[in-house]
Amino acid sequence: MTTVATFSIAFTRILAPSGELVAPLPAFAADPAELVALFRAMVLTRTFDAKAVALQRTGRLGTYASSLGQEAVAVGIGAAMRPADVLVPSFREHGAQLMRGVSAKELLLFWGGDERGNDFAGPREDFPVCVPVGSNAPHAVGVALAFRLRKEKRAVVCVVGDGATSKGDVAEALNMAGVWKVPAVFVVNNNGWAISVPLERQTAAVTLAQKAVAAGIPGEQVDGNDVIAVRSVLERVLARARDGGGPSLVEAVTYRLSDHTTADDARRYRDDAEVSRHWAEEPLVRLRTYLTQRGIWTKQDEETLLQECGRAVEEAASAYLATPPREPAAFFDHTFAALPADLAEQRAGMTAERRGEP
Amino acid sequence: MSEVSLVQAVNLALKRAMAEDPRVIVLGEDVGVDGGVFRATEGLLALYGEERVLDTPLAEAAIAGVAIGLAAQGFRPVAEIQFTGFAYSCIDQMLNHASRLRTRTCGRLTCPMVLRSPGGGGIRAIEHHSESPEAIFAHIPGLKVVIPSSAARAYGLLLSAIRDPDPVIFLEPTRLYRVSRGEVADDGAGLPLERSFILRPGTDVTLVAWGAMIRETLAAAQQLADEGIEAEVIDVATLKPLDTATILDSVARTGRLVVVQEAPLTCGFGAEIAARVAGRGLMNLVAPIERVAGYDTVMPYARTETFYMPDTARIMAGVQRVMSYA
Ligand SMILES: Cc1ncc(C[n+]2csc(CCOP(=O)(O)OP(=O)(O)O)c2C)c(N)n1
Ligand SMILES: [Mg+2]
Numbered sequence: 001m002t003t004v005a006t007f008s009i010a011f012t013r014i015l016a017p018s019g020e021l022v023a024p025l026p027a028f029a030a031d032p033a034e035l036v037a038l039f040r041a042m043v044l045t046r047t048f049d050a051k052a053v054a055l056q057r058t059g060r061l062g063t064y065a066s067s068l069g070q071e072a073v074a075v076g077i078g079a080a081m082r083p084a085d086v087l088v089p090s091f092r093e094h095g096a097q098l099m100r101g102v103s104a105k106e107l108l109l110f111w112g113g114d115e116r117g118n119d120f121a122g123p124r125e126d127f128p129v130c131v132p133v134g135s136n137a138p139h140a141v142g143v144a145l146a147f148r149l150r151k152e153k154r155a156v157v158c159v160v161g162d163g164a165t166s167k168g169d170v171a172e173a174l175n176m177a178g179v180w181k182v183p184a185v186f187v188v189n190n191n192g193w194a195i196s197v198p199l200e201r202q203t204a205a206v207t208l209a210q211k212a213v214a215a216g217i218p219g220e221q222v223d224g225n226d227v228i229a230v231r232s233v234l235e236r237v238l239a240r241a242r243d244g245g246g247p248s249l250v251e252a253v254t255y256r257l258s259d260h261t262t263a264d265d266a267r268r269y270r271d272d273a274e275v276s277r278h279w280a281e282e283p284l285v286r287l288r289t290y291l292t293q294r295g296i297w298t299k300q301d302e303e304t305l306l307q308e309c310g311r312a313v314e315e316a317a318s319a320y321l322a323t324p325p326r327e328p329a330a331f332f333d334h335t336f337a338a339l340p341a342d343l344a345e346q347r348a349g350m351t352a353e354r355r356g357e358p
Numbered sequence: 359m360s361e362v363s364l365v366q367a368v369n370l371a372l373k374r375a376m377a378e379d380p381r382v383i384v385l386g387e388d389v390g391v392d393g394g395v396f397r398a399t400e401g402l403l404a405l406y407g408e409e410r411v412l413d414t415p416l417a418e419a420a421i422a423g424v425a426i427g428l429a430a431q432g433f434r435p436v437a438e439i440q441f442t443g444f445a446y447s448c449i450d451q452m453l454n455h456a457s458r459l460r461t462r463t464c465g466r467l468t469c470p471m472v473l474r475s476p477g478g479g480g481i482r483a484i485e486h487h488s489e490s491p492e493a494i495f496a497h498i499p500g501l502k503v504v505i506p507s508s509a510a511r512a513y514g515l516l517l518s519a520i521r522d523p524d525p526v527i528f529l530e531p532t533r534l535y536r537v538s539r540g541e542v543a544d545d546g547a548g549l550p551l552e553r554s555f556i557l558r559p560g561t562d563v564t565l566v567a568w569g570a571m572i573r574e575t576l577a578a579a580q581q582l583a584d585e586g587i588e589a590e591v592i593d594v595a596t597l598k599p600l601d602t603a604t605i606l607d608s609v610a611r612t613g614r615l616v617v618v619q620e621a622p623l624t625c626g627f628g629a630e631i632a633a634r635v636a637g638r639g640l641m642n643l644v645a646p647i648e649r650v651a652g653y654d655t656v657m658p659y660a661r662t663e664t665f666y667m668p669d670t671a672r673i674m675a676g677v678q679r680v681m682s683y684a
Contacts, residue, residue: 088427119464127430128462132454138420139455142427142435149383149409149433169450172420179415334461335500337468337523340552340599 007213009206011253012233013223017281019289026232032296038079038227039287039297040305042071045095046284047309048104049258051317052094052111056262060321061112067092069225069257072283073189075099076230076252077157080238088127088140088158092189096159100126104316105323112320115331133194134160134167137186141173144182144247155183155241157234163194165208174215174249183241185234186212186249189224191256196269212249224252225283257282328354360542365535367509367542368398368474371516372436374546376406382520383428385412386421386438386474395440396476396535418444422451422473429471429525430459436520442477442529443486449494456525457500469525472516478570478620479667480533482660487532489657490621492568495527496598496630502526502551503598507572509540511595514549521548531570538573554601556608560590563677564608566631567618568594571668575618578673587681597627605631606639613644614680620667623651645683650676 014023028034049068055061067074070092078099081087087100094107101122110117110129118128125143130136140158147154164170165188177184188208192199205211212219222233230252237248255278259266266275291297332339332347339347352358362370375382384402386394390413393400403411414421418439425435439445452473459469479488496503504519504526506512512530519526557572558579567575572593579589590608594600609615615635617628632647650668658666 115462115464118462119466124466125431127467132450135419135423135450135454138423138451139427139430141420142424142429143431144427145424146428146431146433169419169423172415172417173423176415176417176420176424180412331461334463334465336460336502336599337465342599342602 007210009209009219009221011221011223012229013226014229014232015226015286015290017225017286019286019293021290026228026235028231028235029228032294035228035287035291036296038075038231039284039291041075041078041095041099042227042284042287043305044098044309044312045071045075047306047313048094048098048107051313052108053262055108055317061108063261063263064111065091065261066258067094069278069282070189070191070254071095072227072230073187073224073252073254076227076234077159077187079231080234081157082154083123084154085238086125086127086143086154086156087123088136088143088156089129090136090159090161090164090189091129091131093159097126102126104313105319108316108320109323114323114325116326134164134169136160137170137173138176140184140186141177141180141182144177144184145180148180148182153242155185155238157185157187157238159187159189161194162188162190162192162199162208163197163202165211166202171211174211174217177247178216181244181246183244184247185237185241186247187234188249188251189254190251191254193256193260193270195260195264207251209249209251217247217249219249219251221251221253224254225281225286227283227287255281361539362509362542363536364506364509364512364530364538365396365398367513368516368530369400370542370544371513371520372399372402373405374544375436375517375520376402376410378546379434381432381434383410383412383433383435384438385414385425385435387414387416387440389413389438394438396532398474398476398530399438418447419451422448422456425471425473426451426455426459426469429469430467434470434520436472436474439473439475441487442475442491443489445473445475445491448473452495452501452525452527453498457498460524461500468523470523472519472526472528474528474530476530476532476535478531478533479657479663480570482663483532485659488663490619490652492529492597493621493625493627496627500525501598502596503529504551504596505529505531505569506595507531507534507569507593508538509542511549511555511593513542513544514547515551515595517546518548518551522551526551529569533570534573551596552599552601553596554604555593555595556590556604557593558589558591560588560612562588562612563614563616563680564590564592564605564612565616565618565673565677566592566594566605568597569620571618571620574668574670575673578670578677581670581674582677587677589677594631600630600634602634602638605635609635609639610642613642615643616648616650616673616676616680618650618668618673620652622654623649624654626651645680648676648680
């Protein structure tokens with residue numbers, strides 16, 4: 001018997017939970033402002049999450065999926081992407097969406113049940129949140145194929161959860177991306193849980209990065225709570241993708257500190273002790289420790305930042321709450337480019353009934 | 359002008375669409391070198407190359423999903439699903455994404471794609487190759503559903519489907535692929551997608567059908583004429599959005615309606631047509647609406663499939679029933 005193939009999965013961590021550097025900093029980190037920007041984006045994301053949860057708890061927002069504890073994944077993605085790239089998100093990438101120019105008000109509109117929240121004024125080509133788990137993966141291949149056909153140096157980032165990796169769509173998409181060598185980067189946000197299903201009951205695979213191996217594309221792991229590492233790894237694979245080097249898969253290992261969504265109560269299936277343990281590894285603390293120790297960040301900076309973020313999020317919430325719902329009949333209007341006769345009739349019927357006409 | 363088969367008309371339309379619009383991309387299993395298992399995409403690879411004619415891995419959900427990504431980027435993908443029996447894997451993508459990308463984003467992202475798929479019975483195929491899922495797709499808001507029944511309509515409707523700014527499910531009756539032949543000008547003229555076609559005028563009864571059933575229905579109308587019954591035959595062609603007016607107008611003149619569908623009876627598209635006529639044209643009816651349909655069984659294997667599919671005799675029997683009301 002001979003061995004015809006072997007594989008190994010690399011893991012990248014630069015900043016340890018203690019705030020200590022365990023690997024050389026990437027070039028971008030030479031400028032402290034870059035690190036501060038990452039920190040600020042994570043704090044804004046956490047502030048936004050807290051506000052969204054509070055709005056939901058007080059009946060002013062729909063079910064919401066918090067990204068508490070996973071901010072480094074979304075922010076690392078947002079920082080590594082260029083404006084011309086396209087994000088095909090799952091539903092926990094608020095941080096990346098905000099960095100790409102989706103406004104907090106738009107996000108709240110979406111989570112508050114208003115389609116206009118997806119009509120981003122900013123990144124016009126980015127996909128909206130994807131609720132059917134894993135079904136976004138093939139779209140990323142299509143978008144990336146479009147870039148390749150037009151010979152554009154752009155790349156797609158597609159985010160899926162650990163649970164999503166069990167879906168056929170994801171396997172099909174990874175495989176197709178590999179065959180066609182399209183500029184797509186798949187980020188698996190491995191937060192350890194798919195609602196109540198822990199990773200070990202999701203798959204027998206040791207890593208999720210190795211799902212890339214079967215698709216014939218590079219796969220690697222990154223510490224998903226280390227925003228420097230996430231940004232660095234993503235910048236590398238995105239540059240390769242834009243330069244025609246093909247797709248890759250990055251498994252960001254993080255942890256879901258929140259309930260699955262505001263409709264979930266994780267205490268039904270998860271030990272508090274496990275959650276407490278993971279608080280020690282969350283992404284903000286280590287970067288704050290690092291920045292503080294280097295004298296780049298002070299308590300005063302922190303207070304100012306929290307105030308700024310709080311204000312920005314409050315303003316967005318007010319703007320969202322002050323936005324009246326759409327004219328109801330509007331939900332007919334984007335079904336097709338032009339309203340077909342029979343749909344026009346249904347629309348007129350609804351309007352007439354609402355007016356109490358026979 | 360030359361006479362071509364329905365599948366050749368599909369081929370001509372694809373060639374024309376690719377020639378006129380560089381955004382048109384054809385993708386699917388075996389559509390390239392092989393030219394498609396029915397040869398619908400024959401010659402496209404040689405003309406337009408691997409960039410625009412993509413042989414895909416065997417993955418139907420991803421074929422639909424990739425087409426959605428391409429369409430969102432402004433391409434005009436025409437995806438082939440080798441047989442409708444395997445298009446069920448695409449329903450998630452078509453229902454949860456293609457059909458609603460425009461709605462979800464208020465028109466920011468759109469999905470101008472066509473999902474072509476050959477189906478229907480009558481070619482003695484192995485199981486899963488003779489399905490009629492049109493009502494399943496027609497039930498999905500945001501999708502258009504088109505089924506041609508002649509070479510000319512295949513050509514014109516497919517061109518319009520490809521040019522349409524929204525997703526279109528284009529179901530091609532394999533049974534007619536080679537036997538249905540007709541003149542096709544190949545002039546690039548599309549046929550309207552929101553219109554049904556009166557194929558035969560008549561005064562006594564309205565027969566409504568689509569796809570492969572058109573052939574049987576026209577044959578029945580011919581025989582009925584010998585018996586002194588003048589049947590009007592309407593090819594629905596575009597099931598969604600439905601041209602209700604043409605059907606209502608016909609029933610207003612004939613007073614009788616027989617809907618013919620190959621698909622199973624219950625919740626078939628014929629039920630929608632019957633409901634619309636009952637709702638808007640009841641006072642014009644002199645007889646109950648008759649549906650001649652496949653049965654609520656699994657499509658039988660080849661040896662007994664002809665007992666399942668409505669044929670001329672069953673259609674005529676349906677007509678006799680509505681004619682028995684004075
Ligand atoms: C196809 C599909 N099945 C089930 C659900 C319900 N659901 C929503 S999120 C979720 C778990 C997803 O887990 P994962 O992919 O790990 O993402 P996470 O929520 O952890 O970010 C489930 C089962 C869904 N939205 N889509
Ligand atoms: Mg998860």
